Amino acid sequence: MKSKMNTKFLVMTALCISMSIVLRFFSIMITAGGALTMRISFAAIFYVLPGLLFGPLYGAAAGGIVDIIGYILMPMGAYIPVLTLTNILAGYLPAVIWKKIKNISIESLKKYYIAFFAVLTLLGMFNILVIMNMQNSYLGRMLMHFGKKSQYFGVGFILIGAVAFVLLIINNIINKRSSISYSYVYNNFFKLVIATGISGMIVTTINTYFILIFTPAVAAKGFIILWIPRMVEALVFTVVSSYAISILMYSYNALSGRVVKKI
Structure with a gap:
């Protein structure tokens, strides 16, 4: 039985x-300095899903x-092995977080x-306040060590x-107005937002650094200038991906013969 399940999971x-x-072939690529700086794609939905379902x-x-x-079939710039490692993390981390929170209300x-x-x-607002009005204070001088763009930390946080x-x-709107008649999608959506969102923020930050x-050529622009749009994109896509993954997880469980209770 276990062998059959493992085969099923692998398939x-x-x-x-x-x-x-x-889905990677339908990505929107944004480059700077001849390097890929942002990939807008729904491909992550399907490499995150196996971890959530099977481990x-x-x-x-x-x-x-x-x-x-994906790189072999559609290369974009030089291959950076460490980004493969972060993509492994992107598939691994949501499943770990999901296991921790799926039973929490x-x-x-x-x-x-x-x-x-x-x-x-609030930290973002405080950062901007210090940079604008308290540059000569100890905290202001410490923040200014990040350079002229240090105020973008605050903007980014806000x-x-x-x-x-x-x-x-x-x-909340989806929970109240969705026409889907199964509580499974409702209950898992917000938890998936957290699991994939936390993972997305961590992986996006690491990727930006590398x-x-x-x-x-991109380094001259500074970390914050590159990090903010990448982070916003990651968070926006989190909501779409989470809803899609929630529906796919429901579909898998339904096809597997598991009972899903109606609301």
């Missing part, structure tokens, strides 16, 4: 990898394979979510907080 993972690679290792394998095969998660992004927004709260509002290291 489904291979199918997801294929779908992800196909983190399946997600990690899918993420790595998609990145390698949504109301509890929302409280932590609101508190975290409220603090982040922008991320704003996007996060917009995602929360969208989640892009700057390996592409000197």
Whole structure:
């Protein structure tokens, strides 16, 4: 029985990898200095899905394979091996977070979510206040060590907080007005936003750092200038991806004969 399940998991993972690679061909590429700085694509949906369904290792394998095969079929600039490692992390991390939070009530998660992004927004506002009015203070001088663009830290934090709260509002609207008659999608959507969102923020930050290291032409623009739009893109796509993944997970469980209760 276990052997059959493992075979089933491998087949489904291979199918997801294929779908992800196909979606990569429809990506919108944004380059700077001859290097790929942002890829707008829904490919992540299908290499994250195996990890959520079958375990983190399946997600990690899918993420790595998609990145390698995707580059072979459609290369964009020089191959950077470390970005394959971060794509492995992008497939692995959501599954780990999902395992930790999937049994926690949504109301509890929302409280932590609101508190975290409220603090982040306040930190951003405080950063801007210090840079504008307290440059000669100890904290102001410390922040100015980041250079002339240090104020963008505050702007970035505020922008991320704003996007996060917009995602929360969208989640509430979906829960109230969606015509889908299964609570499974409702209950998992917000948790998936958290799992994929946290993972996305971590991976985006790491990727931005390595892009700057390996592409000197982009490095001149500075970390924050590159990081802010990439982070906003990651958070915006989180809501779409999470909803799609939630529906796909429901579909898989329904086809597997598992009972999904109606509202």
